[in-house]
Amino acid sequence: MPLTIAIECPRQDGVVRLLDMSNAYAESLYPAESNHMLDLASLEKPGVTFWVARIAGDIVGCCALVEAGDGTAEIKRMFVDPVARGRSVARKLMETLEAAAAERNLRAVRLETGIYQPEAIGLYRRFGYHEIAAFGSYQPDPLSLFMEKRLTKD
Numbered sequence: 001m002p003l004t005i006a007i008e009c010p011r012q013d014g015v016v017r018l019l020d021m022s023n024a025y026a027e028s029l030y031p032a033e034s035n036h037m038l039d040l041a042s043l044e045k046p047g048v049t050f051w052v053a054r055i056a057g058d059i060v061g062c063c064a065l066v067e068a069g070d071g072t073a074e075i076k077r078m079f080v081d082p083v084a085r086g087r088s089v090a091r092k093l094m095e096t097l098e099a100a101a102a103e104r105n106l107r108a109v110r111l112e113t114g115i116y117q118p119e120a121i122g123l124y125r126r127f128g129y130h131e132i133a134a135f136g137s138y139q140p141d142p143l144s145l146f147m148e149k150r151l152t153k154d
Contacts, residue, residue: 003060003089005096008052010043014059015052022079029116034143036112038064038076051096053080053089060084063093065100065109068136073101075111078120094127098151107152110135112144121145 008015019040026035043050043064053061061080067073075097080089101109111129113120129147134140 003053003055003087003092005051005053005092007049010040010050010052010062010064012059015050015062016040018059018062018079018081019077021081022077025079026114030114030143034114034141036138036144038066043077048076049097049100050077051093053084053093055084055087055089060087061089061093063097065097067104067106071105071107073104073106073109074136075109078111090123094123098127098149102151105152108148108150110146110148112138112146115143115145 010019019037023035023037026037042048047067047069049065051063052059059081061084063078064076065073066076078090078093080093098109109129110132111124113124115121124147127149129149132146132148134144134146135148138144138146
């Protein structure tokens with residue numbers, strides 16, 4: 001079955017299920033103060049674009065691009081259902097998100113991820129993200145890895 005990715009509202013059962021799975025996974029790895037998840041209401045705010053990945057109509061992945069208003073944006077809530085892993089869902093979500101960022105002439109995309117998520121870190125590195133210091137409202141955290149990809153030359 002073909003994989004489709006489209007901008008959709010996050011407030012739907014299949015997405016809520018994914019976000020709950022993502023929360024449970026993060027909570028199993030990190031203390032509460034090291035989890036920086038956006039809630040459903042935050043994902044519906046202006047400046048946030050939310051994509052849903054589907055296979056045969058079933059929601060299997062999601063991610064959000066949160067524009068900071070300064071020419072940068074942050075990747076949030078990137079998650080793929082474990083049953084759909086290995087099917088290029090995360091790669092396609094990243095390609096879609098980066099194409100949108102480039103279209104919007106953003107100069108950089110940033111993210112925060114946990115140090116105990118080697119698959120996520122590997123994905124971001126394959127896409128050209130490199131480690132940076134804490135950014136925005138984040139504080140340095142030994143359990144967090146902050147990354148960035150420059151999209152334009154300053």
